[in-house]
Amino acid sequence: MAMNNSNDYMTRATARYKADSQARQRDPSLPVDILAIESSCDETAAAVIRDGHIVLSSVVASQIESHQRFGGVVPEVASRAHVEQIIQVIAQALQKAGKELHDMQAIAVTFAPGLIGALFVGVTAAKSLALAADLPFLGIHHLAGHLYASAVSDRLDPPFVALIVSGGHTELLHVTGHGAMVRLGHTRDDAAGEAFDKVSRALGLGYPGGPAIEQAAKLGNPAAFAFARALLEEGSLDFSFSGLKSAVLLVLDKHKRAQKEVPVADIAASFQMAVVDVLVHKAMLALQRTGLSTLVIAGGVAANRALRDRLLDVCQVCGVRLVVPDLWLCTDNAAMIGAAAYYRYQQGKLSSLDLTAVATLSIDAW
Amino acid sequence: MMTILAMDTSTEALNIALGEDTGQLIAEYSLVVGKQHATLLHPLIDDMLSTLSLTPKDLTAIAVGVGPGSYTGVRIAVTAAKSLAFALSIPVLGVSSLLAAAYAQRDQQGIVLVAFDARRSQAYTGIYLADDGRLTPLIEETKLSYEEAIRQVKVLTTSYQQERVIIVGDGRKQAMNYANRSLQKVVSSHQSMQISAKDVFQVALPEVTQRLTRAQGELTQDAQTLVPTYLQLAEAEARWRSLQQERLTNDK
Ligand SMILES: [Zn+2]
Numbered sequence: 170m171a172m173n174n175s176n177d178y179m180t181r182a183t184a185r186y187k188a189d190s191q192a193r194q195r196d197p198s199l200p201v202d203i204l205a206i207e208s209s210c211d212e213t214a215a216a217v218i219r220d221g222h223i224v225l226s227s228v229v230a231s232q233i234e235s236h237q238r239f240g241g242v243v244p245e246v247a248s249r250a251h252v253e254q255i256i257q258v259i260a261q262a263l264q265k266a267g268k269e270l271h272d273m274q275a276i277a278v279t280f281a282p283g284l285i286g287a288l289f290v291g292v293t294a295a296k297s298l299a300l301a302a303d304l305p306f307l308g309i310h311h312l313a314g315h316l317y318a319s320a321v322s323d324r325l326d327p328p329f330v331a332l333i334v335s336g337g338h339t340e341l342l343h344v345t346g347h348g349a350m351v352r353l354g355h356t357r358d359d360a361a362g363e364a365f366d367k368v369s370r371a372l373g374l375g376y377p378g379g380p381a382i383e384q385a386a387k388l389g390n391p392a393a394f395a396f397a398r399a400l401l402e403e404g405s406l407d408f409s410f411s412g413l414k415s416a417v418l419l420v421l422d423k424h425k426r427a428q429k430e431v432p433v434a435d436i437a438a439s440f441q442m443a444v445v446d447v448l449v450h451k452a453m454l455a456l457q458r459t460g461l462s463t464l465v466i467a468g469g470v471a472a473n474r475a476l477r478d479r480l481l482d483v484c485q486v487c488g489v490r491l492v493v494p495d496l497w498l499c500t501d502n503a504a505m506i507g508a509a510a511y512y513r514y515q516q517g518k519l520s521s522l523d524l525t526a527v528a529t530l531s532i533d534a535w
Numbered sequence: 536m537m538t539i540l541a542m543d544t545s546t547e548a549l550n551i552a553l554g555e556d557t558g559q560l561i562a563e564y565s566l567v568v569g570k571q572h573a574t575l576l577h578p579l580i581d582d583m584l585s586t587l588s589l590t591p592k593d594l595t596a597i598a599v600g601v602g603p604g605s606y607t608g609v610r611i612a613v614t615a616a617k618s619l620a621f622a623l624s625i626p627v628l629g630v631s632s633l634l635a636a637a638y639a640q641r642d643q644q645g646i647v648l649v650a651f652d653a654r655r656s657q658a659y660t661g662i663y664l665a666d667d668g669r670l671t672p673l674i675e676e677t678k679l680s681y682e683e684a685i686r687q688v689k690v691l692t693t694s695y696q697q698e699r700v701i702i703v704g705d706g707r708k709q710a711m712n713y714a715n716r717s718l719q720k721v722v723s724s725h726q727s728m729q730i731s732a733k734d735v736f737q738v739a740l741p742e743v744t745q746r747l748t749r750a751q752g753e754l755t756q757d758a759q760t761l762v763p764t765y766l767q768l769a770e771a772e773a774r775w776r777s778l779q780q781e782r783l784t785n786d787k
Contacts, residue, residue: 177585178577238775245606245769252610256621256759270622286607289573290614296577297618301591522577 181303205507208291209283216503217266221511226265227504248286277510280308281527288526310535315467317508318494335468336362347512354406364410389438396443472499537595541736544612545604552732598739601629603659609763621758626746633661638734645699650706658706685713
């Protein structure tokens, strides 16, 4: 026989949600403060976000240094660091915001996609805080977080086309409303950021590859090597970067075999140009296809100067409004998760305590 | 009344319990659920509390098995324990999962070997003296080959003049293979649960009662610094370190 508990978590959290909503109806100036947690890869992060766009605090404990010696993120090393740091980071975020846990209206956490062991830590922490403080709790898709990074500095009014490019993702989305999206295209092999990492490693420029390639490319000639742009079938909005990566490795190999000096800067610049060309081409195609005139870019690769500059030029010519997140919001952080969570909260889509981490989940399935 | 929540997810079983500071156990849930610890831990805690008409705010302390054991499993209970303790501003205490497994044998007389299989013929090992209802750790818990664990047990039976050896843990069959060759009175004890949360609760109890007197600042510190016991480096880390070592020796 199932017991009917009138004092279980969901009853208490829903009561809290209703009470807060009613209070806001009486006094619309009352804020929605959300404590957000992010641990999907190698950053342990927490933030307090007001009304989906005011950053009261954002703390990111990066593990880059501990992974650098491995040339990439090691999942087990990342998970261990998350457990070590998670409460320090959360405590700091609350303290910097001048808030206590019970001042929050909700707890939000990235639950998918990402490194499963790393996600478990954030999700478990978030569920514990929500359970202990009787607060509503929201599982957020990591890419929705990236998408809403721009909400911190800009108005984000759907519909628009979003291009999300990071170490784990390359996605073109048609965002039809808050939290509602259709995937137009995605990478069939490497993510753009992943290609940057691999090429950077091959060129001996280190990890993470994005900033390293960008730096090296400044001194190089982007026309030195004509790497093929993989545009796939006519009209496809999907991406493929593994061929480009192989082409770069081939050039490297040729130089090494001929015992010629490797033109690192030229290769970096030509590779970067090839990636930017493809990204811009597909983004423009998506705008044409949907008939929309706003493009939002997001993700770690959105911090790339060459990509930003080119998109600015192209969008100006085409009369497209380009929304670009602040640089610090491009890489993983919890502020963006709190921004995405705000819209979810407004829609009353609360998660229950059996929500768990999911390694792969398409954003339109969220 | 003081209510203590105890949990352990270092094995395939999910174990939670509630007890009072008098030592009285109030409730215990045990589920063998494979890889669903992360999904089920919080709904079960919620269910256990609300069934007893309690809420998390009624908790006065948390005790948790910190491993060694399944890396992912251990992280889930430890993260939950430190997060709950932080949110509720109550003490949290980490307990060795090996010690908790040995605790069920405290009323026996003899040497207790706890062996959690760590693959590659090795075990996370704890060795204890069970004497007159008391359990005393005899070695620092560590990862050993089964052969070496039994060798150490044999030495300890002599130095503590004990005849009986009790072996528990999921590595007990492999340990028995070696034990039967060199030891006389060996018993392999099958516990329905390798670790029960009620034992985590009992092991933690004396220290938990002490910590209840701690200042707020120290409590926050405990929640922030609690980490799992892995007894083993991450594989990539171990490889990297041995590579560094090689380089050092080559340079010489
Ligand atoms: Zn990301």
